[in-house]
Amino acid sequence: MTIPQAETSLGxxxxxxxxxxxxVLSYVLPFAVVAGCWQIxxxxxxxxxxxxxxxxxxxxVDIFFNWSQFSDVLATVGRIMxxxxxxxxxxxxxxxxxxxxxxxxxxxxxxxxxxxxxxxxSWVVFxxxxxxxxxxxxxxxxxxxxxxxxxxxxxxxxxxxxxxxxEMVMSFRxxxxxxxxxxxxxxxxxxxxxxxxxxxxxxSRVVVVAELVGATGGVxxxxxQQQQVFDMAGALAWTLQLVFFVLIAQAVxxxxxxxxxxxxxxSERTL
Amino acid sequence: xxxxxxxxxxEQVSKSFTKNRAAPAYVAVDRLDLHVGQGQLLALLGxxxxxxxxxxxxxxxxxxxxxxxxxxxxxxxxxDFDSFRGKIAIVFQNxxxxxxxxxxxxxxxxxxxxxxxxxxxxxxxxxxxxRLGLRGHESDYPHALSGGMRQRVSIARAFATDANILLxxxxxxxxxxxxxxxxxxxxxxxxxxxGKTAVFVTHxxxxxxxxxxxxxxxxxxxxxxxxxxLTAATDRAEKEAIRHQIQSVLAA
Numbered sequence: 030m031t032i033p034q035a036e037t038s039l040g041x042x043x044x045x046x047x048x049x050x051x052x053v054l055s056y057v058l059p060f061a062v063v064a065g066c067w068q069i070x071x072x073x074x075x076x077x078x079x080x081x082x083x084x085x086x087x088x089x090v091d092i093f094f095n096w097s098q099f100s101d102v103l104a105t106v107g108r109i110m111x112x113x114x115x116x117x118x119x120x121x122x123x124x125x126x127x128x129x130x131x132x133x134x135x136x137x138x139x140x141x142x143x144x145x146x147x148x149x150x151s152w153v154v155f156x157x158x159x160x161x162x163x164x165x166x167x168x169x170x171x172x173x174x175x176x177x178x179x180x181x182x183x184x185x186x187x188x189x190x191x192x193x194x195x196e197m198v199m200s201f202r203x204x205x206x207x208x209x210x211x212x213x214x215x216x217x218x219x220x221x222x223x224x225x226x227x228x229x230x231x232x233s234r235v236v237v238v239a240e241l242v243g244a245t246g247g248v249x250x251x252x253x254q255q256q257q258v259f260d261m262a263g264a265l266a267w268t269l270q271l272v273f274f275v276l277i278a279q280a281v282x283x284x285x286x287x288x289x290x291x292x293x294x295x296s297e298r299t300l
Numbered sequence: 301x302x303x304x305x306x307x308x309x310x311e312q313v314s315k316s317f318t319k320n321r322a323a324p325a326y327v328a329v330d331r332l333d334l335h336v337g338q339g340q341l342l343a344l345l346g347x348x349x350x351x352x353x354x355x356x357x358x359x360x361x362x363x364x365x366x367x368x369x370x371x372x373x374x375x376x377x378x379x380d381f382d383s384f385r386g387k388i389a390i391v392f393q394n395x396x397x398x399x400x401x402x403x404x405x406x407x408x409x410x411x412x413x414x415x416x417x418x419x420x421x422x423x424x425x426x427x428x429x430x431r432l433g434l435r436g437h438e439s440d441y442p443h444a445l446s447g448g449m450r451q452r453v454s455i456a457r458a459f460a461t462d463a464n465i466l467l468x469x470x471x472x473x474x475x476x477x478x479x480x481x482x483x484x485x486x487x488x489x490x491x492x493x494x495g496k497t498a499v500f501v502t503h504x505x506x507x508x509x510x511x512x513x514x515x516x517x518x519x520x521x522x523x524x525x526x527x528x529x530l531t532a533a534t535d536r537a538e539k540e541a542i543r544h545q546i547q548s549v550l551a552a
Contacts, residue, residue: 197396200360201413201461202385211409215400292400292441 080262088266098251102270105240105248108164109232109274112171113225119172120179121221127180128187141177149174149235153242163244170239175228182227186220187213218289226282233275306335307465307497308359313368315354328354329522331368341491341498343512345505347550351522352501356469359499360390372465386414389463391471395450397442403429403453404438410461428456432486448479455483459490466491466498472507484510505546509539517549525549 070079092098123141127134152173156166190213198212240249248271255263313332316325328351336342346352357363358370361377361384370377377384389410397406407425416424429438432452442450451471458466468487472480488511491498502508508515512530519525526549528542 193392193394193396194398196362197390197392198398198409199362200388200390201410202382203413207413211412212398215398290400292402292443 077259077261080265084262085265085269088262089269092266092270101246101251102248102274104246105236105271106274108167108171108240108247109229109236112168112236113175113228113232115168116172116175116179116228117221117225120176121183123176123180124183124187127184134184137180141180144173145177147173149238153239156239157243166243167236167239171232171236174235175232178228178231179224182220182224183217186217189220190216219286222282222286222289226279229275229278229282233271237271305338307338307373308334308336308499309369309371310334310355310358311369311371313355313358313365313370315351315358315363316366327521329358329365332523334516334524336497336499339495339497341488341500341511341513343508343515344499344501344518345508345515345546345550346503346518346522347520348503350518350520352503352518353469355518355522356467356499356501360388360467386410386461387463388465388467389458389461391455391458391466391468393470394474395442395447395454397450397453397457399442402439402441403434403445403449406442406453407456407460409457410463414461424460425456428460429453431459431490432456448475448483451475451483455487455490459494462494464497466496468498468500470502473502473504480507481510487511505543505550508546509543515542515546517546519549 064082067079068082071081073079076084092102123137127137149170152170153166156169160166160169194216195212198208203211236247237249237252240247241253242249244250248267251267252264255261255267310332313329313334314327315329316327318325332355334355344352344355354363358365359372359377361372361381364378372384372388375383377388397403398409401409404422404425407428408421411421411424426435426438429435432455434449434452434456437445437449442453445453451474455471471487472483475483484507490496500508500511502511509530514530515528516524517526517528526545528545530539530542534542
């Protein structure tokens, strides 16, 4: 009796390992194919077009362990986070006002929609004309490009809050601060985190453009230097620094989600 | 009108709703006079859409009447909203538990608003969860509880604040009859033991007869069609007569 059971459990284990292996393979395979094609191309083209991946890796390690270079990565990360934080604070305040007052909503909504239509590069030009310092310029660009999305996403979350739950909390006559802490913040948190995830990707693209034009440091500035000396390995290595940052930040947000939303039943999720 | 001192009074209260200025107003409550005595368990009975919940919301201070006066313990629950913190507790039709809070944290909600110290808050929540048969489920999130258990948590949440007035809006209507009957009995016992005043909105004649020591049947728009006091001495035959009276009023 025990042998078939053992066989069954062994079979299940083998199946789950092969399932996991298949999933890992399906995730890694596209990258492996692209990397392989690139490495093959590097054998036939000059390094300024397709550098060897070994060279790119070495440059990545150099940047990571050389403080003067890594500080440029940190400067860019700081600009992204400052811009996103600024846009989020202003956007959340706008969203609360828009949710509370139809007049404010009617006034701000078309303006923010207009801002959404302005290309990031136009904001760069405006910032260079309007501001003198590098940091205010970049902060302004980051805020203006991510503000509409933050505002609309927080507004949508506020409007989607359960009226029943709000009425229940209100029946206990909470103070404004307690209403925010017990009801509003937990209710909108899922949408806020999604907004951060979406805007993080946008911000990392915009910051490079902003630094490319108007900065004397940061990943965008370093990319400009690599372009001037036709150093493709350097350009890739600097780009990868930003990609790593975005991946790490997304992983942190996902971790926060898994802790903050542990109350959600897996069986109740649609997807 | 009751013999005891009224703690809840509605005098010539009307409530109408308008979609826009051009459309005629929908009258939900029409010049209602209703007084509920201290310690009374009033069952407010009426057909769906007769304005029971509107009356309920006005007593709770969640809606302002269009005209007339609503007073609870001598004050206006809408304009003196904050002064009723901890004085009125509500059990809603559905449990309305916050999904991001455990059963315990949901029961603690009202106590948090009253700024009760954490230790005392937890002890009180635990006490009420225990009384409602939920010991061992205090760390469960609402999704892990059955409908009956969730409604018990919402009753525990209402009782935990030790509010003098309990408002219940068809709290057992979504449950199966067996669970509803058990919870109803528990609810009446808790109300009596703790000397609460309760207004219990229902559309079920059986529930009203089971719970209330006074039944007010509403006509549409909400106004009193018939006001029936019940006592412990009311026997089965009298209750049957009352049932027929209510049925004929509702049919009319």
